[in-house]
Amino acid sequence: MLEVKNVTVSFGGLIAVKDMTMNVKKGIIHSLIGPNGAGKTTLFNVITRVIQPVKGSVSYEENSLMDLRPEQIIYKGISRTFQNLQLFSGMNVYDNILSGYIHNYDKNIFYLFSKNRSHFESEARERILEISELLQIKNRLSSYPASLSYGILKRVEIARAIVSNPKLLLFDEPAAGLNHNETSEIRDIMRLLKNQGKTILLVEHDMNLVMKISDRITVMSFGEKIAEGTPEEVGNNEEVIKVYLGESENA
């Protein structure tokens, strides 16, 4: 479904990602893990078109993504969340989620001003209610981000990412900063989305979550892929164990 081929990224003299190849298959949860500085976020940013690689390509359902700008990937059915929440502080939860929905239409801005506008609004409202019910934030729709806990804000961000009904979801550290219960909630949400047929690429540090939820895991270290397989295969891989033990000894 998503194909990353021989991607290399350098920042000045530093090679952050080196000749990375990975394929994400349809309908699964695929995690990308590795110690700090391994190159995960850089690769994620190549996939989401924020960073241009010096070499290599990314394609989705056999169409190249290389000519797209970050805000255009949604038109291909791909959506993302951010490591540091990027919600609009001046908008309530409803409007924040709506900002993800509008993307479905802004290819044709005249639509918003046409007589179909009321149809758009009722369709959007229905979808936002459906999504907020699913994510249990229906009673927060009129709240502003500043009044909400971090765990709820993460769910609002997921709501905004899925309101446009994308097929591929890219989650950048969704559990970062969450407590145990909030992390379990995020895990349940990801399972729910997978059961609805979504494909998820997850960058995450919480190993417990990754091991429990992933169908497949790719491990990076110093910009390169060092292992790939099921959670069990990766968990038993000697090089992976060495890299993670090294990290905890250095911590």
Ligand SMILES: Nc1ncnc2c1ncn2[C@@H]1O[C@H](COP(=O)(O)OP(=O)(O)OP(=O)(O)O)[C@@H](O)[C@H]1O
């Ligand atoms: N904009 C940038 N300019 C220069 N160097 C960068 C930039 N972004 C990342 N790097 C470097 O590239 C390497 C890979 O960083 P990256 O953030 O992709 O790793 P990561 O695996 O996501 O780490 P973490 O788990 O800590 O988020 C690191 O050495 C980092 O310092």
